[in-house]
Amino acid sequence: xxxxxxxxxxxxxxxxxxxxxxxxxxxxxxxxxxxxxxxxxxxxxxxxxxxxxxxxxxxxxxxxxxxxxxxxxxxxxxxxxxxxxxxxxxxxxxxxxxxxxxxxxxxxxxxxxxxxxxxxxxxxxxxxxxxxxxxxxxxxxxxxxxxxxxxxxxxxxxxxxxxxxxxx
Amino acid sequence: xxxxxxxxxxxxxxxxxxxxxxxxxxxxxxxxxxxxxxxxxxxxxxxxxxxxxxxxxxxxxxxxxxxxxxxxxxxxxxxxxxxxxxxxxxxxxxxxxxxxxxxxxxxxxxxxxxxxxxxxxxxxxxxxxxxxxxxxxxxxxxxxxxxxxxxxxxxxxxxxxxxxxxxxxxxxxxxxxxxxxxxxxxxxxxxxxxxxxxxxxxxxxxxxxxxxxxxxxxxxxxxxxxxxxxxxxxxxxxxxxxxxxxxxxxxxxxxxxxxxxxxxxxxxxxxxxxxxxxxxxxxxxxxxxxxxxxxxxxxxxxxxxxxxxxxxxxxxxxxxxxxxxxxxxxxxxxxxxxxxxxxxxxxxxxxxxxxxxxxxxxxxxxxxxxxxxxxxxxxxxxxxxxxxxxxxxxxxxxxxxxxxxxxxxxxxxxxxxxxxxxxxxxxxxxxxxxxxxxxxxxxxxxxxxxxxxxxxxxxxxxxxxxxxxxxxxxxxxxxxxxxxxxxxxxxxxxxxxxxxxxxxxxxxxxxxxxxxxxxxxxxxxxxxxxxxxxxxxxxxxxxxxxxxxxxxxxxxxxxxxxxxxxxxxxxxx
Ligand code: HEM
Ligand code: SF4
Numbered sequence: 001x002x003x004x005x006x007x008x009x010x011x012x013x014x015x016x017x018x019x020x021x022x023x024x025x026x027x028x029x030x031x032x033x034x035x036x037x038x039x040x041x042x043x044x045x046x047x048x049x050x051x052x053x054x055x056x057x058x059x060x061x062x063x064x065x066x067x068x069x070x071x072x073x074x075x076x077x078x079x080x081x082x083x084x085x086x087x088x089x090x091x092x093x094x095x096x097x098x099x100x101x102x103x104x105x106x107x108x109x110x111x112x113x114x115x116x117x118x119x120x121x122x123x124x125x126x127x128x129x130x131x132x133x134x135x136x137x138x139x140x141x142x143x144x145x146x147x148x149x150x151x152x153x154x155x156x157x158x159x160x161x162x163x164x165x166x167x168x
Numbered sequence: 169x170x171x172x173x174x175x176x177x178x179x180x181x182x183x184x185x186x187x188x189x190x191x192x193x194x195x196x197x198x199x200x201x202x203x204x205x206x207x208x209x210x211x212x213x214x215x216x217x218x219x220x221x222x223x224x225x226x227x228x229x230x231x232x233x234x235x236x237x238x239x240x241x242x243x244x245x246x247x248x249x250x251x252x253x254x255x256x257x258x259x260x261x262x263x264x265x266x267x268x269x270x271x272x273x274x275x276x277x278x279x280x281x282x283x284x285x286x287x288x289x290x291x292x293x294x295x296x297x298x299x300x301x302x303x304x305x306x307x308x309x310x311x312x313x314x315x316x317x318x319x320x321x322x323x324x325x326x327x328x329x330x331x332x333x334x335x336x337x338x339x340x341x342x343x344x345x346x347x348x349x350x351x352x353x354x355x356x357x358x359x360x361x362x363x364x365x366x367x368x369x370x371x372x373x374x375x376x377x378x379x380x381x382x383x384x385x386x387x388x389x390x391x392x393x394x395x396x397x398x399x400x401x402x403x404x405x406x407x408x409x410x411x412x413x414x415x416x417x418x419x420x421x422x423x424x425x426x427x428x429x430x431x432x433x434x435x436x437x438x439x440x441x442x443x444x445x446x447x448x449x450x451x452x453x454x455x456x457x458x459x460x461x462x463x464x465x466x467x468x469x470x471x472x473x474x475x476x477x478x479x480x481x482x483x484x485x486x487x488x489x490x491x492x493x494x495x496x497x498x499x500x501x502x503x504x505x506x507x508x509x510x511x512x513x514x515x516x517x518x519x520x521x522x523x524x525x526x527x528x529x530x531x532x533x534x535x536x537x538x539x540x541x542x543x544x545x546x547x548x549x550x551x552x553x554x555x556x557x558x559x560x561x562x563x564x565x566x567x568x569x570x571x572x573x574x575x576x577x578x579x580x581x582x583x584x585x586x587x588x589x590x591x592x593x594x595x596x597x598x599x600x601x602x603x604x605x606x607x608x609x610x611x612x613x614x615x616x617x618x619x620x621x622x623x624x625x626x627x628x629x630x631x632x633x634x635x636x637x638x639x640x641x642x643x644x645x646x647x648x649x650x651x652x653x654x655x656x657x658x659x660x661x662x663x664x665x666x667x668x669x670x671x672x673x674x675x676x677x678x679x680x681x682x683x684x685x686x687x688x689x690x691x692x693x694x695x696x697x698x699x700x701x702x703x704x705x706x707x708x709x710x711x712x713x714x715x716x717x718x719x720x721x722x723x724x725x726x727x728x729x730x731x732x733x734x735x736x737x738x739x740x741x
Pocket of ligand 1 (some may be wrong): 230237269270271272276351366367389390391392393421430431434598599604605607608624643645646647648
């Protein structure tokens, strides 16, 4: 697995808790959606909690947990399955301020889309990381300097830039 | 300063098309550079073919039966003379000297090489064109009425809206990996020439009781394997809310559209399975929950775009040209052309000309580079340098002075472009079928050619009147056969090409999906069958009745009967 943040391959500080593994007293752990309720109920103070959410997750069901989560990891089962982009938007709309991570077979070519929809980081399997090295992810950051949409966070909007230019 | 400030005008550019500003230009250039990199990374191995596919599709590049195919967007069907010339130059330099205009206001090249495509895209970008989102599971090139801005029955020109949508949908971060392709069409007239009822979203510009202009929104129409007429999800969405409302629809579709089966992944299936009420509820809930202020509709921006589509500098002319009347009488072939291919214009003394790309026995929608240049020249000489592409695969010259129609006709005639059959039985919409398409189950071009030859007599065609024949080479329905008054679908049965006939399809506001009549027939039999249907219609029709009207009055059973009797004569229908 490789983790990309800001166009760089970085160390992952999070640990995915295996289903049979007990809750630790400290550290940064990611639990499955099924285990989220239990984890929240028994959370120790020293633990940062993240959840691994399938792209079909109902954001309404997550809403109550969001303020207590530091990471939400949205799964992309295939790079062409864009449901995770909409889910990210909804999680951000629900007020989530922590790290939003896209996890799965995403490609560098989708980096701008991911950032635009509110993701901070992207986690990809090694076989993709081998073919698409850091330089490609960094290049992808620059490839979509501006977009036509507003309200999508990453790049600046052409509409705003236009307004500004017209106001001059 | 207005959009028509001569100091700003590009050489050769008409006044009624959108002009890129620095941001649009940079955006398209960025997309070309990105695609060039993607091609390089594909060739070098960074991207597998599976990974590369959606990105090449998003840039209009298909892998077809014999070669790659490049589909170029002609946003809302509007072209300048300069752009048309560029299309011709690309056809010569990178293809085989022709291009194919499609039912979605695109142009397809059938023989480009992969390594050339970035250069082709660059050549397009130089004239403010692109192939962005002409394919792939994203919001496709937005289409609109090809008579925009000149039709007398227009409420509002749909092109500013379509351009707004083009920008909003381009490289949309959230909606570039949808369950399936997504097509939006806009009309602004009393008569629908954009087939909005058979699109994923159809927009009809309307005015509400308060006199405010907005949109009726129709969703879930579409053809293909399961054809559906769209349903109204909202009777009125204000202009300020349009983009937010569309985002709400797309978000619901992106989350809940079926992804388990590509044939069920269109929004029409969602609407069909859940029902329009449940889909409406979900969309309205999303619309209510979203922060609409971020769309922060900017009337000034709408006005900026609309200004590009302001009327060109028309002259003040008398409504009816004496010269035209005299020339029509003196030259019957020209008179026929005027009667059939010339439509009324909202400005006195002008006319809208449909140039048929359906010569008798020709390939529907094909134009040679030479013909493209003739059309480009003609548009400059006779109409502010502007052209349109219709979903009927024809070219429109939208602002021709009635006084100059005769000269235009002579020019067109010399280039083989004066076939007087617009809207008649030989004005056939046809997909490429087995001749080019990897998905085809039967040929469609030769069938179109055979029908066209059978009805080669133009005066007979005129006696028959307006009648749309539409042919698809497979169930995907690129030739819109479901909405043809007469539809023909090519299938494969026991190793043989077989053609299924449907009747009564209608692509307008009164949309209907055609009904199958009788078992399939062989390619050889198709012209006979069509002829029998047409003869039956002629025998049955009451005064001035169109084919559809007769069909609706007389009914399925009797039309079917004709074909059955035909079978009893040994024709094996
Ligand atoms: C030659 C390569 C082509 C391929 C591989 C192709 C592929 C397809 C496929 C797979 C569908 C079915 C979509 C669905 O499931 O709903 C479809 C539908 C369609 N295609 Fe094509 N097509 C091609 C050419 C064309 C051409 C030349 C045109 C225009 C003349 C066209 C316009 C359309 C239209 C209008 C539909 C109907 C979509 C709807 O409303 O449901 N396609 N095409
Ligand atoms: S209808 Fe079928 S054969 Fe014709 S172009 Fe479409 S996919 Fe190909």
